[in-house]
Amino acid sequence: MSEFQINKNLTAASLNSLTTAEAAVVMGQSELGPKYLPLCPADHTGVSDKHKQACSRPGKVPLIAKWTEKATDKPDSLQHWFSKRPNSNLGMTLGGQVGIVGFDIDGAYGQTKMEQLFNNDIPPTWQFSTPGGGLRFLFHVPEGVTIRKFTDTNSGAKHEELALLADGQMTVIPPSQHHSGGQYLWMEGRGPGDLPLAELPRTVLDQIKKEKSSKQAAAPNVSSQLRSEAKSCSSIAMSENALPSQDKLQLLSTHCKVMEEALSEQQLHGCSETQWHYIVSMLTKAGYTDTAMAFSQLSQKHTQHSEQRIREMDLERPDASYGPTRCTTFGCGLEQIAKCHSSVHLDEQTQEPKNSPVTLLLSAKKTKAKKLSLEEYVGLMKGNHDIHQQSLCKVKYKKDDEAEHIPLANFVARIVKSIEKDNGAEKLTFYEIDGLLIHSQKRLHPIQVPAQEFESMKWLTMWGPEPTLFPGSTIRDLVRFAIQSTASAVISERIFTHLGWIKLDGKWAYLHAGGALGVPNVKVELETRLQNYQLTGSHTSSREAMETSLNLLNIAPHRVTLVLWALTYLSPLCEWLRWLGIEPKFLVWLHGYTGSRKTTLAKLFLCHFGDLLEHPPASFKDTANSVERRGFDTKDSLLLIDDYHPTSSPGEKKKMESLAQQILRGYGDRVGRGRMKQDTSLRPDYPPRGNALVTAEDLLGGGSSVARLFPAELLKTDVNLELLTQAQDDFEKLSAAMSGYLDWVGKAMNTPDHSELRRLFVKKRQAASHLGVHGRLVEAAVWLYLGLSLGLEYAESVGAITADRGKELRTKGWNIFLDIANEQGQQVTEIKPSKRFITIVSQLLANQSVYCDNIDHKIVPETVQRNSSSVGWKDDKYYYFLPDLIYNEVSQLLAKRGEQFPISPTTLWKELAEAGLTQTEVSKEKGKPRQHFLVKKTVKKQRQRLLWVKKEALLEEVQTKTKNNTRSELLVPVDDTDELGILEEF
Numbered sequence: 013m014s015e016f017q018i019n020k021n022l023t024a025a026s027l028n029s030l031t032t033a034e035a036a037v038v039m040g041q042s043e044l045g046p047k048y049l050p051l052c053p054a055d056h057t058g059v060s061d062k063h064k065q066a067c068s069r070p071g072k073v074p075l076i077a078k079w080t081e082k083a084t085d086k087p088d089s090l091q092h093w094f095s096k097r098p099n100s101n102l103g104m105t106l107g108g109q110v111g112i113v114g115f116d117i118d119g120a121y122g123q124t125k126m127e128q129l130f131n132n133d134i135p136p137t138w139q140f141s142t143p144g145g146g147l148r149f150l151f152h153v154p155e156g157v158t159i160r161k162f163t164d165t166n167s168g169a170k171h172e173e174l175a176l177l178a179d180g181q182m183t184v185i186p187p188s189q190h191h192s193g194g195q196y197l198w199m200e201g202r203g204p205g206d207l208p209l210a211e212l213p214r215t216v217l218d219q220i221k222k223e224k225s226s227k228q229a230a231a232p233n234v235s236s237q238l239r240s241e242a243k244s245c246s247s248i249a250m251s252e253n254a255l256p257s258q259d260k261l262q263l264l265s266t267h268c269k270v271m272e273e274a275l276s277e278q279q280l281h282g283c284s285e286t287q288w289h290y291i292v293s294m295l296t297k298a299g300y301t302d303t304a305m306a307f308s309q310l311s312q313k314h315t316q317h318s319e320q321r322i323r324e325m326d327l328e329r330p331d332a333s334y335g336p337t338r339c340t341t342f343g344c345g346l347e348q349i350a351k352c353h354s355s356v357h358l359d360e361q362t363q364e365p366k367n368s369p370v371t372l373l374l375s376a377k378k379t380k381a382k383k384l385s386l387e388e389y390v391g392l393m394k395g396n397h398d399i400h401q402q403s404l405c406k407v408k409y410k411k412d413d414e415a416e417h418i419p420l421a422n423f424v425a426r427i428v429k430s431i432e433k434d435n436g437a438e439k440l441t442f443y444e445i446d447g448l449l450i451h452s453q454k455r456l457h458p459i460q461v462p463a464q465e466f467e468s469m470k471w472l473t474m475w476g477p478e479p480t481l482f483p484g485s486t487i488r489d490l491v492r493f494a495i496q497s498t499a500s501a502v503i504s505e506r507i508f509t510h511l512g513w514i515k516l517d518g519k520w521a522y523l524h525a526g527g528a529l530g531v532p533n534v535k536v537e538l539e540t541r542l543q544n545y546q547l548t549g550s551h552t553s554s555r556e557a558m559e560t561s562l563n564l565l566n567i568a569p570h571r572v573t574l575v576l577w578a579l580t581y582l583s584p585l586c587e588w589l590r591w592l593g594i595e596p597k598f599l600v601w602l603h604g605y606t607g608s609r610k611t612t613l614a615k616l617f618l619c620h621f622g623d624l625l626e627h628p629p630a631s632f633k634d635t636a637n638s639v640e641r642r643g644f645d646t647k648d649s650l651l652l653i654d655d656y657h658p659t660s661s662p663g664e665k666k667k668m669e670s671l672a673q674q675i676l677r678g679y680g681d682r683v684g685r686g687r688m689k690q691d692t693s694l695r696p697d698y699p700p701r702g703n704a705l706v707t708a709e710d711l712l713g714g715g716s717s718v719a720r721l722f723p724a725e726l727l728k729t730d731v732n733l734e735l736l737t738q739a740q741d742d743f744e745k746l747s748a749a750m751s752g753y754l755d756w757v758g759k760a761m762n763t764p765d766h767s768e769l770r771r772l773f774v775k776k777r778q779a780a781s782h783l784g785v786h787g788r789l790v791e792a793a794v795w796l797y798l799g800l801s802l803g804l805e806y807a808e809s810v811g812a813i814t815a816d817r818g819k820e821l822r823t824k825g826w827n828i829f830l831d832i833a834n835e836q837g838q839q840v841t842e843i844k845p846s847k848r849f850i851t852i853v854s855q856l857l858a859n860q861s862v863y864c865d866n867i868d869h870k871i872v873p874e875t876v877q878r879n880s881s882s883v884g885w886k887d888d889k890y891y892y893f894l895p896d897l898i899y900n901e902v903s904q905l906l907a908k909r910g911e912q913f914p915i916s917p918t919t920l921w922k923e924l925a926e927a928g929l930t931q932t933e934v935s936k937e938k939g940k941p942r943q944h945f946l947v948k949k950t951v952k953k954q955r956q957r958l959l960w961v962k963k964e965a966l967l968e969e970v971q972t973k974t975k976n977n978t979r980s981e982l983l984v985p986v987d988d989t990d991e992l993g994i995l996e997e998f
Contacts, residue, residue, distance in 0.1 A: 022205025024198035033094035047083035051101035101188035107179035119172030137210035139202035143194025151212035282311035294337035389424035394497035426498040512647030557749035558812035582799025598792040604726035628654035644698035656708035680720025793829035921945035931960035
């Protein structure tokens with residue numbers, strides 16, 4: 013296509029580094045063909061409350077009306093739109109009108125269908141990734157051709173489909189943000205400036221048209237009579253319940269976790285065919301046809317055929333022999349049903365629970381808090397208040413009992429709830445407030461106001477500009493008093509905002525996103541990325557669930573899976589070990605090349621704590637503060653931090669390394685970063701309270717930091733794909749295994765004797781002391797053994813494994829843990845600052861970047877390079893270095909690589925002496941001995957303190973490390989560049 017010229021300003025790397033506003037203008041200026049438009053921000057920052065309430069697809073909804081007509085490629089218009097909301101996402105129109113279509117690929121099924129459609133010959137074209145792991149391909153089509161969307165979904169799997177995005181549609185494009193925190197990114201080398209937009213092959217275009225025409229011929233149109241009857245049914249449903257359909261869905265999701273998850277999936281990728289049918293048939297059967305339609309329309313999968321199916325269900329409703337879909341069909345057990353419903357209703361014949369989620373909607377309607385009238389609001393207020401001339405007034409009485417009305421505000425409000433949110437470190441109080449505008453009788457929706465901000469009344473802006481206070485120096489205080497005086501009827505509520513163990517009524521209970529395990533009426537509120545940490549009910553027996561968990565050990569070599577399995581079952585022990593004084597202080601670093609499926613495997617183990625098979629809860633694209641807070645909130649749980657990877661961008665590399673070091677020190681020392689409030693008082697720290705699993709394509713350097721991580725390497729051929737797929741199909745059983753384990757651990761925690769666990773820790777640590785490696789790594793091996801041992805003990809108790817097999821796995825796991833600790837300990841030794849200093853100095857000498865004169869004043873041969881620096885002297889036993897010069901030479905080498913030497917000169921001289929690599933001397937000062945790490949030496953009639961390095965230490969390095977050394981031969985971190993290569997640039 014001649015009109016699509018390669019433009020360096022539109023390369024993938026360039027566009028990914030821009031803001032959405034900048035990208036919109038640049039792409040508009042290039043006149044590529046499509047039109048652009050602003051979409052609502054992924055986090056809804058800056059949008060109106062009305063939009064927040066109506067928008068079910070954050071980051072994907074156009075901010076301009078009639079966007080199909082108004083979308084443009086004019087830079088001035090784009091600049092104007094995005095200047096109003098710079099954080100808006102960026103959309104691009106598709107279809108025959110602009111000559112571009114898109115293919116949306118999700119999962120292996122979508123990839124396979126795409127390859128089949130293109131006969132395994134997909135031409136290079138514009139392509140970008142979506143935060144959920146999907147891909148989008150864009151192709152040029154002849155302008156004016158009619159191409160309608162279609163979707164080919166794998167009904168037997170979650171989020172696996174191939175979708176054609178065409179006429180009347182648009183797509184979110186990079187560098188937009190996803191509401192999960194991820195980002196849409198152009199693939200390397202596949203941006204609009206990297207290559208021309210490929211033509212959609214004619215064979216593919218013809219096949220698409222053929223498929224569409226055959227589908228339309230097979231699906232009869234909805235007759236006018238049917239539409240009329242459907243409309244009548246909708247009217248009846250609306251008359252029965254005046255709530256709008258979106259509000260009904262929101263209300264139902266508030267009371268039913270299954271519906272909450274289904275709504276999220278429908279908005280993001282679309283539910284599976286089975287889940288869609290369960291929900292729409294349930295709503296339709298209960299008379300909520302419009303609500304069923306609203307649910308279906310949340311997804312791009314919704315078509316005319318979807319509408320027809322729902323209308324047919326509605327017409328069949330009076331004669332149907334079945335009732336609404338039951339809770340058991342959605343996988344809920346008796347315990348979960350009892351939590352959600354006031355009582356469990358059993359079928360008279362089968363004795364199976366017949367509760368349905370839709371009854372929660374009906375009961376919610378009946379038990380909904382009473383909406384107060386204007387007079388009732390005023391009646392709750394203490395003191396003399398009244399409504400006068402469309403205003404809330406303070407009433408004063410004169411001496412003659414004549415009433416004087418002092419206008420305060422044009423609204424009334426009350427405190428409905430006092431909510432205490434407990435994150436385990438501090439308890440924050442919020443007031444839930446609702447109200448009513450006096451003149452229009454418009455209701456002001458409930459808002460949550462931090463208690464400390466209530467007095468300022470600045471929270472009124474949360475209701476928009478309509479609620480108004482009258483002028484006056486005391487009016488604000490009078491209105492605040494009037495509202496606060498309604499608190500006599502307030503409802504007190506406690507909400508936990510973290511996971512893990514807490515004490516309830518003197519006993520330990522485990523919090524997850526759905527509440528407290530085995531304890532009713534406990535509310536947990538988590539941030540979006542952690543809401544899937546929910547241990548759902550399951551009909552799976554404890555034995556079958558643990559057998560499923562143990563089967564994960566066979567997916568990859570035991571050197572990997574035993575580490576992950578042990579870490580998983582260690583995580584719920586953190587609180588227990590914390591008050592025993594042996595809290596785990598390390599993290600597991602799962603590393604391997606791209607394509608080794610390390611993230612997929614990690615997410616599978618994470619599914620022990622909920623439905624976490626899709627999006628990792630944290631990644632190296634997140635901010636340091638957000639990762640730190642998630643580590644704090646995932647108490648006694650496992651946090652997956654995904655995708656530490658090499659990058660050519662110095663800034664991105666530095667950011668990832670900084671975050672990695674913070675994570676390592678946080679989990680390795682169990683400390684959070686200190687913070688100060690505006691009044692200089694200290695904020696609570698947020699130290700990690702669970703365990704962490706990092707996936708990476710590389711290892712870290714850094715001495716003591718490396719000692720804080722426990723590595724597990726996954727090779728490309730390690731994963732058994734067949735077993736991996738089978739385990740993914742059974743992932744729901746993993747949370748059932750963890751639920752049983754938590755119940756078992758909780759009973760042990762509630763017993764008075766806890767000495768056995770500590771004795772086991774001490775015994776295994778002593779047994780490993782012979783390794784002579786870093787103490788942190790030995791303890792990490794012991795902690796993993798505790799998780800493995802207790803997990804296997806529970807498995808034995810439910811009959812999922814024999815005692816002999818459990819003993820065999822314990823022995824094998826212990827040996828693997830020790831081997832890894834020993835190997836990693838050698839790596840820590842190799843990058844110890846003193847060792848690294850000797851290595852670099854030996855290479856500087858061998859490379860002749862520096863040299864030392866002979867102490868006997870003989871001139872160094874002229875073989876020394878002209879730009880070589882003199883750093884001291886030498887004789888048969890020692891190198892006598894000028895300390896500042898040699899330290900600066902080493903620092904200069906590292907600075908060229910963007911690094912710093914990790915310790916100061918004084919600390920380095922001490923470490924070299926303790927390693928026996930240098931000569932020291934002892935003098936007496938004020939009668940007390942003092943050790944000097946720099947020893948006096950007279951050279952050229954000058955006596956000065958020099959660094960005496962034993963020649964044998966440097967010669968050993970020089971003999972084994974010459975200019976031809978490879979990176980693997982250098983005693984430096986595995987991710988470091990060849991130091992000799994840099995030396996040669998001097």
